[in-house]
Amino acid sequence: MRHFDYQSGDLHAEQVPLSRIAAEVGTPVYVYSSATLERHYRVFADSFEGLDTLVAYSVKANSNIAVLQTLAQLGAGADVVSGGELARALIAGIPGERIVFSGVGKTRAEMSAALDANIHVFNVESLPELHALNAVALSKGVQAPVAFRVNPDVSAGGHEKISTGKKENKFGIGWSRAEAAYAEAAALPGIEIVGVDVHIGSQIDALAPFEAAIRKVVGLIGRLRDQGHRIHLFDIGGGLGIPYGGNSRTPPLPADYGALVRRLTRDLDVQMVFEPGRMIAGNSGVLLSEVLYVKEGEDRHFLIIDAAMNDLLRPALYDAWHDVEPVHAPSPDAASQAYDIVGPICESGDTFAKARDLPPLSAGDLIVFHSAGAYGAAQSSQYNTRPLVPEVMVRGDAYRVIRERPTIADMLKTERLPDWPD
Template sequence: MAEHAIALVAAAGAETGSNQLVYRDQTLQMEGVCIDTIAGAVPTPFYCYSSDAIRTAYLTLSAALKPIGASVCFAVKANGNLSVLGLLAALGSGMDIVSGGELERAESAGVPASKIIFSGVGKKRSEIASALEVGIHQLNVESEAELDAVIEVAGALGVRAPVALRVNPDVDAGTHAKISTGKKHDKFGISFEDIPALYAKALAAPELDPVGLAVHIGSQILDLSPYRSAYSRIADLVRSLRSQGLPVRRLDLGGGIGIPYDHGSSPDLGEYAKIVGETVGGLDCELTVEPGRWLVGPAGILVAEVLYIKETADRLTAIVDAGMNDLMRPAMYGAVHPVFPLKQVRQGSHTYQIAGPVCESSDIFGTYSDLAPLRSGDRLAFGCAGAYGASMASTYNARDLAAEVLVDGDRFRVIRRRQTTKALLTLEEETEWHGSPSTLR
């Protein structure tokens, strides 16, 4: 993985990637709570989220989209914690899900089924059935084979399934190859040229209610121009389908708006709304967007403790108690999250490679310049970790799954207890054998 140095914002009270995360009296605070106080009550590593940051992000995005009448469905895969989902649901957000498990989570968080969209390329028939039984708002279908499966399941249940065909617009979002979803050879969506025949097939099936089209071109998009390209292609497709007598009344525009991990600027929401309005705003369609990272990414941090300082001829390495199992993005995408010491107690400037304890060479968070001298026992916060952090975490190396904490004003609470190895061992207790001894050899 290529090294990438990030200069730390060190001035007391300076911007740290979220207006709710600041230094006061040389200690890092989230809203009105000192992070070190939380670390005294919740063992590291743990995730911590700002309620106010999530609320502010949702209300800001909703306000930008209000003039064009677009609704918001949060991408649950970014952060599926029940308290986070419940907070967004209370604000009026719908949910974009990609599995039956996420459907259960959204429902458990109090989200009406009528505000849930089910995306994803590999829905099981049991998942499709569960979604239709609860009255989901929409199933985004990504292949003819999946469309046939929905017809089969809906027929067996005696219901009419609301489906949108997900279009692959063959547009390069200019993002990391592993989070691109809208190019021709990506696994997502249906080829542009195949949509008309498949839409006609859906319209002819009594088990289906073809409601419209969906599109999603990728994640962590900072340049908005690919949205204009994709949405313009979708607008042309809508007009073409309608000219063939195929009604289109909904457009799911996907998500993907990026956040600055390096203290830069986020894409301009006003410009994004303008692009939506100028491309698909005049089609008289119900519009939905599906942001994930943008709503919760800057609201979260991962707190870790420095275990050791390892000094070699060419570098200083700080070994921390969080690893790639806790935050996968650096190992998987080469991503580098900003780092903030919980206390600013020393002067000086050093460059450190920060590494975790996992037995993999890829367990490196990055190389950071302009850090004050670190010592064993110091605590650090990895910023912009509210999205694709806890949701992608694992227990690799038999490490406990980190706890999650929510801050609201001057109070905090644990919203997901640490999942220990002891608890996981109960899932591996001996069960009865099935089959005869001869068939088991």
């Protein structure tokens, strides 16, 4: 469920008209519904009620500290992949004991900061990383809690760039090498083995890949315990998809996913760790944009808007579909027009949609891209020296700006003209 609906002919976020936000904050702008964030977290967490679980929200999906704080207040943990994300989670009020540190390229400085924060577990993805973590932990006189991310060679994810569980992907320890990796870790004095981690992809729209991965890991946990390892944590990762519209398949409900996990892990006696990101944040946000020009091409109509690929990268990067709606509801008998929706950046890839049917639109009209709460603002950049898009959070009939739009001066103040010697 997303709290973006037409009221009296105008699209609202909860009880706030999007046209009001456009007028007062400007466009393009991301708008998030706190009610949607909260509902999606609860729906997911409630699927595992009664189990020993940690729902560690995947910060990379949407890392705004106001989003993190909203989820922290509901009991969420955090899955982080950088020192910066770790800092964001701590600032937002997520304690270290509810933080999981993932990622293939952790630096020693990041490891040190995570140990200082007393995080829940490091998801280790290679033997060189393991030995670096051991050295950092020994330098601090502590042990680092570790789960190896194992790669079960299970194909999942709606696009090759978001599939992470195949043997050719860069992530995790190869399945055939997993038991040897645990044996090597057990000999290191700075390492405490606590669990097993797996993450097979993103935007997964079926339960079968999850079942295949879980069954393989359950068998691995049994073998590791037989070899003397104390395994009391199973991090199943994230990946459950959301409905984006268009021709995309409808993913399983969290309740069905929860039932699958319960059935397959009920005899394991482990803490289950989940890393949902998109499922919680995706449909909580929209990108609000204004039409700059309507351009008549030789064989198509172009809707040129003030948002660009640097603001919402997913269509250019993944050929992703986002439902598009006008902010002002069309009349029931309005004709439709096929538009190519494009931004102002000088690249052909700056295209959000092709031949998308919409009511006739004119310069000054407002449109929204739905399902933009995950991997929207988080992937934005200042390409073409375009300011980062502001972010707004709505609660009921009020809104707050939670990231300001920088000025050009703000963007340039970190740069320097070199003072070369004569």
